[in-house]
Amino acid sequence: MEWEPGKIRWYVDGNLYQTHRTKEWYSSGGPSPAPFNKRFHILLNVAVGGNFDGDPDGSTTFLQTMMVDYVRVYNRAEPQSQYLLANSGFETGDLTGCFEWNSSVSAQKVDKDYPRQGSYKLTHWASGAYQQITAQKVNVPNGLYKASVWARSSGGQKALKLYVKDYGGAELSSDIGTSTVTEYRKYTIDNIQVTNGQIEIGIWNDANANNWAAFDGFELVRK
Ligand SMILES: [Ca+2]
Structure with a gap:
């Protein structure tokens, strides 16, 4: 298994068998999209x-055995600091x-129109003037x-900026x-x-009608 904040991939003998993004997953009564960025258990069962392969009958052979050679857990090779943000490339396809x-209407969406990386990006746009913040708040070690962030823009805004705050210092x-x-x-x-x-x-965007801005690849890196 390869487990990321927005996606889990399952392999059998190195062949990709299944991929699920958070919004494609559910559990009865559980949150949606699925909280892939929380702690998980590894369950060998x-x-x-059951539903998957039907109930046993007279032809079913018992006892069955599962033999486990090993269970190993690895960290991904890239620096851990790259993954401080849950959905930095919007690759869950939503705003997980x-x-x-916002000051009036929500002017933010995730779409597939010309992302910088991957399949999705964040867009700010509205047909009237708007003020929009899209942000993430994360717990990190002091340091x-x-x-x-990568951004492009129509221009014409009153203000458009990447900001950080609530970290113990001035914005x-x-x-x-x-x-x-x-x-x-x-x-x-x-x-x-x-x-x-x-x-x-986050992004602070104080825009006039039909101004747009596009964002991808938020990063928060520990130095
Ligand atoms: Ca992306």
């Missing part, structure tokens, strides 16, 4: 009967892990961090600005000294 504030931002940004550019806030074990990273 020999089941008899994010929260928003020094760098935050960044910091990286100005995406009010001019047109034709191709994705990376905007970074460096040297964020987290002192209270948490941080909020």
Whole structure:
């Protein structure tokens, strides 16, 4: 199994057998989308009967045996710091892990129109003037961090920026600005000294009618 915050892939002898994104998964009475970014158990189970392969009958052979050679758990090779954000590339196809504030209508959506990486990106747009925040708040160890996002924009906004706050210091931002940004550019806030074990990273967009901005690849990296 390969387990990521927004997706789990199952392999048998190295061949991909099944992939589930959080929004494609459910459990009876459980939250939706599924909380793949929470703690999980590993369960090894020999089941008899049930929906999957039907109930046993006279032809069923007992006893059955499951022999387990080993169970091993690995961390992914990339730096752990890359995965501080639950859905940084919006690859769950929705806004899992994010929260928003808006002044009138929600001007945020996740779509497949020209992402910078993967299949999905975040878009801000509305047919009238809007103010929109899309953000994530995460618990992190105290220390020094760098935050960044890839963005492009129609331009014309009153204000558009990447910001961080609620980390124990004053709000910091990286100005995406009010001019047109034709191709994705990376905007970074460096040297964020987290002192209270948490941080909020987000986009603040104060836009005129039909202004749009696109975002992908949020990162929060421990230095
Ligand atoms: Ca993406």
